[in-house]
Amino acid sequence: MQLLEVKSTRDSNRFITFPAILYKNEKAWIRPVDKEIENVFDPSRNNSYEHGYCQRWLLEHNKEVIGRIAAFITTKISPKGDIFSTGGIGFFECINDQNAANILFDISKDWLQKKGCDTMDGPINFGSRDKWWGLLTKGFDLEPNYGSNYNFPYYKELFKNYGFQTYFEHYTFVKKIDEPLHPRLHYKADIISNDDRYTFEHFNLKKFKEQTAEITEMYNKAWVNHSEVSLITKEQGELFMSKLKSVIDEKIIWLAYYDGKPVAFYINIPEVNQFLKHVNGKLDLFGKLKFLWYKRVKKNKKMMGLVFGVVPEHQGKGVDGAIILSCYNMLQRMSKKYELVEISGIGDFNRKMVLVVKQVGGKICKTHTTYRYQFDRQKPFERMKSIR
Secondary structure, three states, rough: EEEEOOOOHHHHHHHHHHHHOOOOOOOOOOOOOOHHHHHOOOOOOOOHHHHHHEEEEEEEEEEEEEEEEEEEEEEEEOOOEEEEEEEEEEEEEEEEHHHHHHHHHHHHHHHEEEEEEEEOEOOOOOOOOOOOEEEEOOOOOOOOOOOOOOOOHHHHHHHHHHHHHHEEEEEEEEEEOOOOHHHHHHHHHHHHHOOEEEEEEOOOOOHHHHHHHHHHHHHHHHOOOOOOOOOOOOHHHHHHHHHHHOOOOOOOOOOOEEEEEEEEEEEEOOOOOOHHHHOOOOOOOHHHHHHHHHHHHHOEEEEEEEEEEEHHHOOOOOOOHHHHHHHHHHOOOOOOOOOOOEEEEEOOHHHHHHHHHHHHEEEEEEEEEEEEEEEOOOOOOOOOOOOO
């Protein structure tokens, strides 16, 4: 086996296309858009390079690629102003061979240690947590949602045999739209309905910048008590929402206000992998035309819950139930445009949100596990701390 550092355009192309070879007979796998993976490793398109480093490798046998991995370091500022560096690996793909996996893990560990890291998390993204985060450990028979990792079941053993330990799990819940909500959510909504200072409205593209700024502000406040979540800037918030703009359905994104000030948000989008699976990773001119054609003629009955948040001073008051019920009531009026919702990325450290989604009626259909490898093997291992 031969390890190669990705340096040339040819190496980069082989890094991108290797999964298409590995998963060619896997029915559930949907090929990610090549350009989106390329952009992760493009300093001009990924602002993580402004405060981080990244390196990629290919593993060959008889001049054929049998594995790949990326290692990276990201420096972040916590909501409390603390500066911390995280060492991580991602975009790991490998044949079912522990020795091959160990070679990829070893080179990543050595590189991260030389950069001063003391842990290696993975598989994670060199960027935000909304994409390419966690190893699929449950739900192998289901198609991945947009931006979610899909991998073979044997990957779990490759990680565990090397010495990785579970740092946290995040869940994808599934719910049929026509199934009723839990009575607890109706109870919460009834409490809020008695206070006319609370108002609820769906997203309005005509107020895109204004409401995007409100969502960014609420996100930062809602996640302020989590030590490993960094604040997002107004520009980052606009970039995130701008990327969604072409697929946004205004009526499935909801905001809550108290005396006119934003206090909660709930973002859903049509599940675009239902269209992207037809373009085979290519969003060139022909790929875009195919995407638009399928988007126009193929009904997408599945929507994806992306992110949810309530600012601290309004948590525990029933706002979560009221905003979900507002969205749910709208869905009932949309002539069954959507039949299914999958709510992604709910971490086991966020117990309140897990409870809310269970009250919605969601059942866990997929689990992604983020592992951590501590370089000091004698140090006691701790899982991610729960959000207070």
